[in-house]
Amino acid sequence: MTVTEATTTLLEDLAAVRRRTLDLVAHLDVADLERQIAPIMSPLVWDLGHIAAYEDLWLVHRHADADLLRPDLAALYDAFETPRAVRGDLEILDYTNALAYMSAVRARTEDALLSHGVDPVIHEMVLQHELQHTETMRQAMMIAGLLPPGEPSLRALPDAHRDDWLRVPAGTYALGAPDDRFSYDNERPLHDVDLPGFQISQRPVTNGTWMRFVEGGGYVRREWWSAEGWAWKEEYDITHHASVTDGHPDAPACHISWFEAEAMARWRGARLPTEAEWEKAADRLDGVGLVWEWTASQFRGYPGFSAHPYREYSEVFFGDKYRVLRGGSWATHPRVATRTFRNWDLPERRQIFAGVRLVRDLDHPEHEAS
Incomplete structure (x- = not known):
C-alpha cells in the first residue's frame, strides 16, 4: 500500500492534536476530570468521549462505511441529544475508559485513512473539532481554577495607554x-x-x-x-x-x-x-x-x-x-x-x-x- 504525502501529513497532525488534548488534562485529578464543574459546561471527561465519538462517526463510519465502534454511545455523546446541563447526571465513560475509547477509535481512523485516503473536508473538520473542544475544556477549567500553570496567557498590549x-x-x-x-x-x-x-x-x-x-x-x-x-x-x-x-x-x-x-x-x-x-x-x-x-x-x-x-x-x-x-x-x-x-x-x-x-x-x- 502506497502512503501518500497527504496521508502522512494528516496522520502526523492527528497525533499532534491528540497529544495537545491529553497534555491539557494530564495535571488533573480523576475526580476533577469526571465532575461537572458548572451547569453550562460539560464534565471534562464527557468532552474526551465526545471527541472520540465524533471522530468515529465521521472518519470511520461515514468516510470508510464501517460500523460504529460503540453504537451504544452515539446518543450519549451527541451534543444535541444530551444538553450540557444534564451531562453530569449521565452514565458516561469514566476517565480510564474514555482514554481507551479514544485510543481504539484512533486505531480505526488510521486504518480507514490508509485504506480510503484523505477527504480534505471531513478530516480537517474533525481535526478542528477537537481543537475547538480543547478551548471549551479550558473554559470549564478556568471556572474551576484548574488551568495548567502559565494559563491564561493574556499579555499586555503595546502602547495600551494610547487611544488610537x-x-x-x-x-x-x-x-x-x-x-x-x-x-x-x-x-x-x-x-x-x-x-x-x-x-x-x-x-x-x-x-x-x-x-x-x-x-x-x-x-x-x-x-x-x-x-x-x-x-x-x-x-x-x-x-x-x-x-x-x-x-x-x-x-x-x-x-x-x-x-x-x-x-x-x-x-x-x-x-x-x-x-x-x-x-x-x-x-x-x-x-x-x-x-x-x-x-x-x-x-x-x-x-x-x-x-x-x-x-x-x-x-x-x-x-x-x-x-x-x-x-x-x-x-x-x-x-x-x-x-x-x-x-x-x-x-x-x-x-x-x-x-x-x-x-x-x-x-x-x-x-x-x-
Whole structure:
C-alpha cells in the first residue's frame, strides 16, 4: 500500500492534536476530570468521549462505511441529544475508559485513512473539532481554577495607554472565505458588502479601561444598558468579572458578555463593530487573537448559504438569539482562528474568553461619558 504525502501529513497532525488534548488534562485529578464543574459546561471527561465519538462517526463510519465502534454511545455523546446541563447526571465513560475509547477509535481512523485516503473536508473538520473542544475544556477549567500553570496567557498590549483609532474608508468588501481553502459552511459563500466609512479602535479594550467604566458607574447607570441586558444584570447581580481586576491593566479585558460589551461601548460613545467591519479591518489591528471580540451581528447565514456537511454545525443556531464573535483567543489554535472564522454564543455568556473592540462612525466626535 502506497502512503501518500497527504496521508502522512494528516496522520502526523492527528497525533499532534491528540497529544495537545491529553497534555491539557494530564495535571488533573480523576475526580476533577469526571465532575461537572458548572451547569453550562460539560464534565471534562464527557468532552474526551465526545471527541472520540465524533471522530468515529465521521472518519470511520461515514468516510470508510464501517460500523460504529460503540453504537451504544452515539446518543450519549451527541451534543444535541444530551444538553450540557444534564451531562453530569449521565452514565458516561469514566476517565480510564474514555482514554481507551479514544485510543481504539484512533486505531480505526488510521486504518480507514490508509485504506480510503484523505477527504480534505471531513478530516480537517474533525481535526478542528477537537481543537475547538480543547478551548471549551479550558473554559470549564478556568471556572474551576484548574488551568495548567502559565494559563491564561493574556499579555499586555503595546502602547495600551494610547487611544488610537484606525480610519477605514467606505467601499465594497468581499466578506467570507474563498473557495481555495477549508472553511465552515457559515463562512461561505464569499460575497460583496457595501460598507460606509468607520473608525475602529486599534486595540481591544483593556482591563484598565474597563475599570474606568466600572468606577464611572458602568454597572449602576441604566442609560448605557439595553432593556434585556439590564434585566440580566439585575437578575444575576452582575458586576465586572474578577479577571478584569486580577489581570494586567494593559491586557485585554476578558470574560465579557455581549450585554456588558454593548453597555461599555455606549459609555465610550461608540458601538460594537459589525462582523463585516471587523473582518475588513482585522489585518491592520493590534491584539487580534488574544480574546474573542464581540460584534453587533446576529448569527445568520450569508446570502446563498448551503449547509455542509451537516445542518447541526451552523444552521440550527441561525436567528436572533446568538451574537457573532471574531478573531480567536489565547486558547484558540491558529488552525481554527482564521480571519473569516465565525464563533457565536448567547449574549449573556461570560465563560468564553471574550472581550471587545469598539467602532464609531467617521464623523463621530471623540468623547467619553461622565
